[in-house]
Amino acid sequence: MQSKTRYLLSSTLAVPLLTAAGSPALAQDAEIDEKEVIVVTGTYIRGQTEDGSLPVEVYSADELAQRGIDSPLELVRSLPSVGITLGESNQYAAGGSQGVGSINLRSLGRERTLVLMNGRRFFNEPGDGAADTNLVPMFALERVEVLKDGASTTYGSDAIAGVANFVTRKNFDGVEIGGNYQFVKGSDGNWQASILAGKDFGAANIMVGFGYQHRSELDTGERDFTVQPYAVNPSGWSFLSDVGTYIPKRGSITQGPAGTTLGLAVDGRLADSCSALGGLNGTFPSGASNFPVCRYTYIPFVNLIEKEDRYQAYAQLDVDLSDSLRFIADALYSHTEVPELGYSPSYPPTQGPRGPGTSQAFFVPRANPGFNPFLAQTFAPGNPAYLANYASILFFRPFALTGNPLDEEGAGEGGAFNDAWRVTAGFEKEFGPNLKAELYSTFLRSSRRAFSYDIIGDRLQRALNGFGGEGCSGTVAGANGCQWFNPFVNSRPENPITGAANPNFIPGTENNPSVIEWMRAENGTKAHEELFVVDFVVSGEFELGIPVSYAVGAQYRDSTFVSRPLNRFSDPDAYPCAIENDRSCLDSSTDTNFPVGAFIFLGQYPTANLSQSVYAVFAEAQIEPFDGLEINGAIRYEDYGGNVGSTINPKVSVRWQVTDWLALRGSVGDTFRGPLPGDLTTSGTSAVAGINVLGNNFKATDTIGNPDLKPETALTYNAGAILEAGGFTITADYWTYEFKGRFANLPIQAIAAQVAPGGTNGQQSVNCASPFTQFVVFQGGVCNSSTIGLDISRIQTQTVNGPDVTLRGLDFGINYSNEFGNISVDAGANATHVLEYEFSDFVFNGLTFSQGYDAVGFANYDRAPGTVSPWRGNAYLSLGFGPVTATYNVQYIDGVTDNRCPENGPCASTPEFGPTDFGREVGSYTQQDLLFSIDLDTAGLDLTLTGGIENIFDEDPPAARLEYSYDPFIGSALGRTFKLGTRVRF
Numbered sequence: 001m002q003s004k005t006r007y008l009l010s011s012t013l014a015v016p017l018l019t020a021a022g023s024p025a026l027a028q029d030a031e032i033d034e035k036e037v038i039v040v041t042g043t044y045i046r047g048q049t050e051d052g053s054l055p056v057e058v059y060s061a062d063e064l065a066q067r068g069i070d071s072p073l074e075l076v077r078s079l080p081s082v083g084i085t086l087g088e089s090n091q092y093a094a095g096g097s098q099g100v101g102s103i104n105l106r107s108l109g110r111e112r113t114l115v116l117m118n119g120r121r122f123f124n125e126p127g128d129g130a131a132d133t134n135l136v137p138m139f140a141l142e143r144v145e146v147l148k149d150g151a152s153t154t155y156g157s158d159a160i161a162g163v164a165n166f167v168t169r170k171n172f173d174g175v176e177i178g179g180n181y182q183f184v185k186g187s188d189g190n191w192q193a194s195i196l197a198g199k200d201f202g203a204a205n206i207m208v209g210f211g212y213q214h215r216s217e218l219d220t221g222e223r224d225f226t227v228q229p230y231a232v233n234p235s236g237w238s239f240l241s242d243v244g245t246y247i248p249k250r251g252s253i254t255q256g257p258a259g260t261t262l263g264l265a266v267d268g269r270l271a272d273s274c275s276a277l278g279g280l281n282g283t284f285p286s287g288a289s290n291f292p293v294c295r296y297t298y299i300p301f302v303n304l305i306e307k308e309d310r311y312q313a314y315a316q317l318d319v320d321l322s323d324s325l326r327f328i329a330d331a332l333y334s335h336t337e338v339p340e341l342g343y344s345p346s347y348p349p350t351q352g353p354r355g356p357g358t359s360q361a362f363f364v365p366r367a368n369p370g371f372n373p374f375l376a377q378t379f380a381p382g383n384p385a386y387l388a389n390y391a392s393i394l395f396f397r398p399f400a401l402t403g404n405p406l407d408e409e410g411a412g413e414g415g416a417f418n419d420a421w422r423v424t425a426g427f428e429k430e431f432g433p434n435l436k437a438e439l440y441s442t443f444l445r446s447s448r449r450a451f452s453y454d455i456i457g458d459r460l461q462r463a464l465n466g467f468g469g470e471g472c473s474g475t476v477a478g479a480n481g482c483q484w485f486n487p488f489v490n491s492r493p494e495n496p497i498t499g500a501a502n503p504n505f506i507p508g509t510e511n512n513p514s515v516i517e518w519m520r521a522e523n524g525t526k527a528h529e530e531l532f533v534v535d536f537v538v539s540g541e542f543e544l545g546i547p548v549s550y551a552v553g554a555q556y557r558d559s560t561f562v563s564r565p566l567n568r569f570s571d572p573d574a575y576p577c578a579i580e581n582d583r584s585c586l587d588s589s590t591d592t593n594f595p596v597g598a599f600i601f602l603g604q605y606p607t608a609n610l611s612q613s614v615y616a617v618f619a620e621a622q623i624e625p626f627d628g629l630e631i632n633g634a635i636r637y638e639d640y641g642g643n644v645g646s647t648i649n650p651k652v653s654v655r656w657q658v659t660d661w662l663a664l665r666g667s668v669g670d671t672f673r674g675p676l677p678g679d680l681t682t683s684g685t686s687a688v689a690g691i692n693v694l695g696n697n698f699k700a701t702d703t704i705g706n707p708d709l710k711p712e713t714a715l716t717y718n719a720g721a722i723l724e725a726g727g728f729t730i731t732a733d734y735w736t737y738e739f740k741g742r743f744a745n746l747p748i749q750a751i752a753a754q755v756a757p758g759g760t761n762g763q764q765s766v767n768c769a770s771p772f773t774q775f776v777v778f779q780g781g782v783c784n785s786s787t788i789g790l791d792i793s794r795i796q797t798q799t800v801n802g803p804d805v806t807l808r809g810l811d812f813g814i815n816y817s818n819e820f821g822n823i824s825v826d827a828g829a830n831a832t833h834v835l836e837y838e839f840s841d842f843v844f845n846g847l848t849f850s851q852g853y854d855a856v857g858f859a860n861y862d863r864a865p866g867t868v869s870p871w872r873g874n875a876y877l878s879l880g881f882g883p884v885t886a887t888y889n890v891q892y893i894d895g896v897t898d899n900r901c902p903e904n905g906p907c908a909s910t911p912e913f914g915p916t917d918f919g920r921e922v923g924s925y926t927q928q929d930l931l932f933s934i935d936l937d938t939a940g941l942d943l944t945l946t947g948g949i950e951n952i953f954d955e956d957p958p959a960a961r962l963e964y965s966y967d968p969f970i971g972s973a974l975g976r977t978f979k980l981g982t983r984v985r986f
Helices: 003-010 061-066 074-077 255-260 369-378 455-464 513-519 746-756 770-773
Strands: 056-060 115-116 142-147 164-170 174-184 190-200 205-213 245-250 280-286 288-297 304-305 309-318 325-343 362-365 391-396 414-434 437-454 520-543 547-565 608-621 631-641 645-657 662-673 684-691 697-704 710-725 730-742 742-747 776-778 792-801 805-820 823-839 842-844 849-850 870-881 884-893 908-912 913-918 924-936 941-950 979-984
Touching: 056 061, 061 142, 061 924, 142 746, 190 513, 245 288, 245 369, 255 304, 255 362, 255 391, 288 391, 362 455, 437 455, 455 513, 513 520, 684 746, 684 792, 746 770, 746 776, 746 908, 770 776, 770 792
Parallel strands: 115 164, 697 792
Antiparallel strands: 056 142, 142 164, 174 190, 174 979, 190 205, 205 309, 245 391, 280 288, 309 325, 325 414, 362 391, 414 437, 437 520, 520 547, 547 608, 608 631, 631 645, 645 662, 662 710, 684 697, 710 730, 730 805, 742 792, 776 792, 805 823, 823 870, 842 849, 870 884, 884 924, 908 913, 924 941, 941 979
């Protein structure tokens, strides 16, 4: 039975990286006992003992299978030293990274953990510097090594928090076929299959494998905790619905908001379409006025987990060209697709043909076919509204309660598709027993096409006027191929989720799908990142009174990032203004005609073609002044050129074997991360974000880079002890990271709070004199005494060297392995306790954006670094009875407090129901799993059958004031699941 316990005898790292992919010292046969496996992550020095000076955890493939871990995501989420991670398709947690995995050691950010495969760099999601761990071929792995200490001195930029090294099998000979199925309540389940074949030809070994993984869609309606009443959790509700609020007006429609107001009401109110369709009749306060609205929740239209498919192919070649020369190569291809992303039926307008702003962005003429029925269904006979020439749409979105007609489930649509391939090849030369050289090159390319649909504002207004559709010609509304778009509720038959009928529906008034297709377009990019790396290392030993081991080398990295908008609507150069084919918004920077782009909600993506070349040299040496004391020193010089410049980073680590049963270890080093090309460019991207002080209403955000950005650095300390006795291995480590110049975007939440202070619902007055208004665009382009928070339309931010950060914590581990007759026992527990995560004041260009804070124990939903649980831990017990093994797992994640909740007031408040404290305390989460495996040898086949129950007690994730009403970074939405699997080797 494989055991992490044996690995942990060497988990303090110790031996050098001879190469990632298998030198003579590393080419261990799969049958060799794990005690002989050499841990290689963290150093280039050869020939060390297996106990070492750095904190490393090592997990064999067999142990992961024994514990029911069959994906990188499951592994990452099980590690106590890891903070919040991506991987689930929860769109509000993953943002634009659906289908992408990540690892976030020490909660320092996923871009600050370096991911390697066979010691060489792995795929990043294009442009953001974070590795996509979902692309790791689990079916080919031998082990995973996780170094929980800064390692930039060894590996260069990005290894600030540490390193995860996924190591593939060596000298594999045979065929292995595997597969498993996970039963998930409410979905069609998840499954995967793989085949791996290897052949040993004496001087050469070749291994080839293929894998497939599928995750099924899990709808929010399958989990009761996702949809909370508006009075309890208003986060997933919007006052902008397709049962809109209209202002009938007298005069020419060209007057817009200035026409004579004749009334104000929610569409279809006489028969109450809002309530009938599942909405909530409410009010929206604005200044001294209260406007009627129909609130709706978009959560029933979206998914907890999206359908996802992944295809992988891996090949590996290891050839002894002579007794002293070896050639090693591997290649990986991976394709991931998330083809049916479910979004809200449509996005709310944050801008229209008049420019930025939510209210009165669109207008409907009296000639619109739905107008007269709207009047009859909304206003009593004789009301002045019947004299209207047009209606101003005060609050609405094109599709909401009645769903998107182009989707069978009524949802908005989108997709994400990733392709990645990576080739590594190198030579290793032995010049003698004490001298070795290796030369490797790695090329990888990662591409991503991601999009969602949004409405084109100018086309929406033209369709409201009767000039919609691809074939529209002439000047007569609704003629010559021109089509109307009817925005009123009389064109909507039902709520497609609940089946609730609309009492105001008039058959024949439905909108033609072709005009909706014409009004919308994909919003997104197609981007790719290429990386070429050359590594050269010479390592050896010599005598200088005492033995000295050393490694010296150089590295060259060349990266290219290319991003293209998917179409002209997503391109700010092709479609800069709100009106199609208009460029007048570019004429002046002082008028109110802003370059807001095509869409009513989403931003645009400028073309990017960026490159970066990095040169590095490094050296490392180890001495043993006396038996039992090892001292390792390393230094690295890395040059980025240009304004960024270079860094010099030293590190020292020590290990002292005090007694046979006690060893002490420690390290101190300077680690760093260089800026990405996208961090340095003055162009940027647009997105949206829910703003806390504006009642979590979404506003557009524009982010640009900074050519003056300098590398961020961190001084790291680690001190620990290892105790081994009676079959037990006990470890304890104290660790610290002291950041300087941490990369950060100017915080949009803090900007909004400075501009619109003293409120939580957006009704508060704006401080037009605030210096922070330079980062804000207001509705209509003006700020005056009547401007309120909700008039903020766009918030601008920039990447800068931000606040200093101090992070401290403790790691604990205890493992036990023994045999009692025919019963083998493996048990272990690991825990991480974060003591401090202190941010200094965020000051930039003389402005204090936010006060410093300690993030430990808080949800940090609106600030870095996200949820930081004080304690994370896991424990397991495996009992082996001959061919049968039973494993019991427990995972615990501590609860946190929602930092957005004031100490002396409610967390949130609604105008209809008053205060709510939902999610003030986000509870802890404990998951318990029970798994079984049996090894059978029948008909010459080595067969393993596995099964088990995960989350035995079906524990729900803790409640939180987020869109899905739970914290995805603490708990899982899957609930109790059942697994069955098999693996056959021959």
